[in-house]
Amino acid sequence: xLEFLNVNLRQxxxxxxxxxxxxxxxxxxxxxxxxxxxxTLLAAVSGFLPPDGGDVLWLGExxxxxxxxxxxxxxxxxxxxxFPHLTAFQNVGLGLSPRLxxxxxxxxxxxxxxxxxxxxxxxxxxxxxxxxxxxGRVALARALVRARPIVCLDEPFSALGPSLRxxxxxxxxxxxxxxxxxxxxxxxxxxxxxxxxxxxxxxxxAHAPKETAALLDDPPEALRSYLGAQP
Amino acid sequence: xxxxxxxVIPGGAAGALVVGLTLGTLAAVALRADGPAAxxxxxxxxxxxxxxxxxxxxxxxxxxxxxxxxALARRRFPGRQALVTLMGAPFVLPVIVAILGLLAVFGxxxxxxxxxxxxxxxxxxxxxxxxxxxxxxxxxxxLCVRLLLQGWSDIPAExxxxxxxxxxxxxxxRRQLETPMLRAVVPGALAVxxxxxxxxxxxxxxxxxGPRATTVELAxxxxxxxxxxxxxxxxxxGLQMALTVAAGLLALWFARTPAFGAGLDRPPQRWDAAxxxxxxxxxxxxxxxxxxMAMVAIRGAxxxxxxxxxxxxxxxxxxxxxxxxxxxxxxxxxxxxxxARRVRGLDxxxxxxxxxxxxxxxxxxxxxxxxxxxPGQLTLPVTALVNALLALPFAVRVLRPAxxxxxxxxxxxxxxxxxxxxxxxxxxxxxxLRPALGFAAGLSAALAxxxxxxxxxxxxxxxxxxxxxxxxxxxxFQMEAAGGAAVILLAASLxxxxxxxxxxxxGA
Numbered sequence: 166x167l168e169f170l171n172v173n174l175r176q177x178x179x180x181x182x183x184x185x186x187x188x189x190x191x192x193x194x195x196x197x198x199x200x201x202x203x204x205t206l207l208a209a210v211s212g213f214l215p216p217d218g219g220d221v222l223w224l225g226e227x228x229x230x231x232x233x234x235x236x237x238x239x240x241x242x243x244x245x246x247x248f249p250h251l252t253a254f255q256n257v258g259l260g261l262s263p264r265l266x267x268x269x270x271x272x273x274x275x276x277x278x279x280x281x282x283x284x285x286x287x288x289x290x291x292x293x294x295x296x297x298x299x300x301g302r303v304a305l306a307r308a309l310v311r312a313r314p315i316v317c318l319d320e321p322f323s324a325l326g327p328s329l330r331x332x333x334x335x336x337x338x339x340x341x342x343x344x345x346x347x348x349x350x351x352x353x354x355x356x357x358x359x360x361x362x363x364x365x366x367x368x369x370x371a372h373a374p375k376e377t378a379a380l381l382d383d384p385p386e387a388l389r390s391y392l393g394a395q396p
Numbered sequence: 397x398x399x400x401x402x403x404v405i406p407g408g409a410a411g412a413l414v415v416g417l418t419l420g421t422l423a424a425v426a427l428r429a430d431g432p433a434a435x436x437x438x439x440x441x442x443x444x445x446x447x448x449x450x451x452x453x454x455x456x457x458x459x460x461x462x463x464x465x466x467a468l469a470r471r472r473f474p475g476r477q478a479l480v481t482l483m484g485a486p487f488v489l490p491v492i493v494a495i496l497g498l499l500a501v502f503g504x505x506x507x508x509x510x511x512x513x514x515x516x517x518x519x520x521x522x523x524x525x526x527x528x529x530x531x532x533x534x535x536x537x538x539l540c541v542r543l544l545l546q547g548w549s550d551i552p553a554e555x556x557x558x559x560x561x562x563x564x565x566x567x568x569x570r571r572q573l574e575t576p577m578l579r580a581v582v583p584g585a586l587a588v589x590x591x592x593x594x595x596x597x598x599x600x601x602x603x604x605x606g607p608r609a610t611t612v613e614l615a616x617x618x619x620x621x622x623x624x625x626x627x628x629x630x631x632x633x634g635l636q637m638a639l640t641v642a643a644g645l646l647a648l649w650f651a652r653t654p655a656f657g658a659g660l661d662r663p664p665q666r667w668d669a670a671x672x673x674x675x676x677x678x679x680x681x682x683x684x685x686x687x688x689m690a691m692v693a694i695r696g697a698x699x700x701x702x703x704x705x706x707x708x709x710x711x712x713x714x715x716x717x718x719x720x721x722x723x724x725x726x727x728x729x730x731x732x733x734x735x736a737r738r739v740r741g742l743d744x745x746x747x748x749x750x751x752x753x754x755x756x757x758x759x760x761x762x763x764x765x766x767x768x769x770x771p772g773q774l775t776l777p778v779t780a781l782v783n784a785l786l787a788l789p790f791a792v793r794v795l796r797p798a799x800x801x802x803x804x805x806x807x808x809x810x811x812x813x814x815x816x817x818x819x820x821x822x823x824x825x826x827x828x829l830r831p832a833l834g835f836a837a838g839l840s841a842a843l844a845x846x847x848x849x850x851x852x853x854x855x856x857x858x859x860x861x862x863x864x865x866x867x868x869x870x871x872x873f874q875m876e877a878a879g880g881a882a883v884i885l886l887a888a889s890l891x892x893x894x895x896x897x898x899x900x901x902x903g904a
Contacts, residue, residue, distance in 0.1 A: 211812060232400075234814020245809055250827040263819040311813075 172219035185373035189345035194356035197366035254288030407735020421760020426630035433627025453532035461540030467674035490846025497688030547581035587647025633756035640751035699880030721844035724784035729791035746792030758850030798832035834900015
């Protein structure tokens with residue numbers, strides 16, 4: 166279970182508070198107007214923004230003292246998910262060993278992960294030789310080998326077209342089924358499709374996760390203006 | 397976050413070494429002096445001359461660079477890119493080669509005096525204050541053009557579009573866009589040229605001299621070479637360092653960044669009509685830079701036949717010095733640039749050698765190493781080490797922003813993967829730094845290859861580097877042979893620079 170205990174996040178004038186808990190595993194969408202602080206909430210989990218006050222707990226232990234790399238968290242960013250000078254294999258391998266010292270067992274794990282995301286045999290390619298969808302798959306393969314119980318997806322597939330994006334989201338549900346996946350999205354249909362639960366972030370406040378279908382069918386005030394005329 | 401992830405100990409060690417070498421050598425020279433030293437009237441004249449020529453060189457270089465850069469900024473023509481690239485060439489051009497080129501144009505038998513003689517006008521002399529300033533402008537005008545051109549291209553293209561849509565003419569554009577940019581960029585350019593000219597030695601050695609055209613660095617040379625007055629040399633070295641550091645701090649104080657906001661990186665396009673004298677400025681600048689270089693090539697081609705075997709051993713020594721200096725420079729510059737992510741201002745230590753006297757550095761090293769090593773074997777290692785230090789500011793200047801760019805683009809991902817310490821250096825920073833490393837290595841190698849400094853003090857009469865070999869040929873009036881050797885030096889410097897720079901880009 167991931168708990169936000171009276172968390173206060175501040176970035177300049179911007180302010181966000183969160184106080185709730187999220188049951189693991191499963192995919193949880195983080196939705197809300199742009200600029201409301203969806204990515205900020207994830208940054209508190211992944212360790213890129215230390216909160217002003219409050220605590221973030223995983224299985225009852227505080228995450229605050231841990232650096233981003235040592236948290237039980239894997240983050241897939243909106244962009245710059247791969248090092249352009251390393252091959253797909255090396256990019257995934259970094260998830261197992263930051264020194265890239267891979268045992269033969271590790272190398273097998275990397276190959277398996279690449280195969281699982283449908284990139285078997287493409288390990289020697291560099292990011293420039295991969296399509297956008299393939300690059301996203303490499304990032305997912307790395308999340309797989311890192312095997313952290315929390316995965317933060319910060320709109321990693323937002324640059325892809327709808328059908329490719331849905332394909333990637335289905336892949337997330339398939340390969341990361343053991344993890345708690347926090348997925349920022351600005352597309353309500355993505356949330357409906359992949360995430361049984363959703364956290365609404367609006368007006369300086371992140372709300373406890375609710376059932377996605379119910380939220381979208383009968384949106385609260387804060388979400389209604391954002392969703393507009395959508396069903 | 398990113399700050400804590402990079403190693404800082406190597407940078408700290410490099411910084412301590414640089415400070416130790418710069419101040420330690422000065423102390424070593426001072427402590428070796430017999431009795432208290434005092435500066436005579438000639439020394440104060442050297443201080444005055446150094447300041448006057450540095451101010452004149454800086455003001456003239458920048459003042460001439462403004463119309464040239466403005467013309468290049470608003471004109472598009474075939475060969476423009478080649479000309480802009482050429483503006484970077486004097487930086488890697490060995491000083492002695494440039495001086496030969498300037499002598500071929502402005503010297504006693506140069507083409508300007510031949511023309512004056514044909515018109516029955518009195519000849520001009522290139523020696524003295526105006527010669528020193530001419531040579532400094534030759535080196536620094538292109539540098540200033542590049543700096544200012546950068547300033548022009550930093551004005552977002554959207555501003556020019558907005559200005560055009562408001563119907564602004566060249567006058568209004570100058571007031572609203574160009575003058576604020578220049579106010580921000582010019583002080584920095586002035587400071588850079590001033591600092592470079594403060595410690596000028598080879599130019600003063602060849603075109604200056606005498607009581608009325610001696611720089612502090614040349615006075616240090618004379619104190620060592622003719623008087624063996626270590627105390628006076630140390631005093632002058634300390635004074636030069638104090639003056640340069642003060643000027644550097646003043647420059648930092650004045651240097652500001654213009655506030656134009658972010659543009660969308662559209663290619664610059666100008667709608668205002670540009671006056672025709674743009675072409676005059678472009679042509680004059682091209683002539684001023686190209687004719688001396690062309691003269692080196694033309695006269696040198698004639699001189700190659702007159703070269704003796706000694707030139708090849710001098711070339712070999714120069715290559716050895718240049719490669720050793722390059723390795724040392726990068727060994728110091730990379731840790732400094734990376735460590736500065738964690739200790740703010742650590743990279744500033746890398747700029748300290750600009751203020752140091754190369755001759756005091758070299759002599760101090762000799763005094764420090766003398767008890768342990770046979771001095772006959774020291775000339776080249778000491779020259780390489782001094783050259784490494786002299787190139788350090790330029791290498792740090794190239795690498796530091798490159799490290800920041802890498803961290804801005806990939807630091808978050810590296811943090812999230814726990815890439816810290818050596819792993820971060822090995823798998824993120826070094827591979828991404830490759831283009832900057834290649835460029836910095838090329839600069840260091842070319843600077844060391846062309847340096848005519850500390851080697852003048854210690855080289856045995858039959859040995860030394862290629863620039864010294866050329867200087868000696870000039871001293872014995874063998875100008876054809878000197879010209880031939882200059883072509884070889886020029887080719888070697890350019891080859892070194894291009895090889896390293898290519899290597900850097902190959903990985904991109």
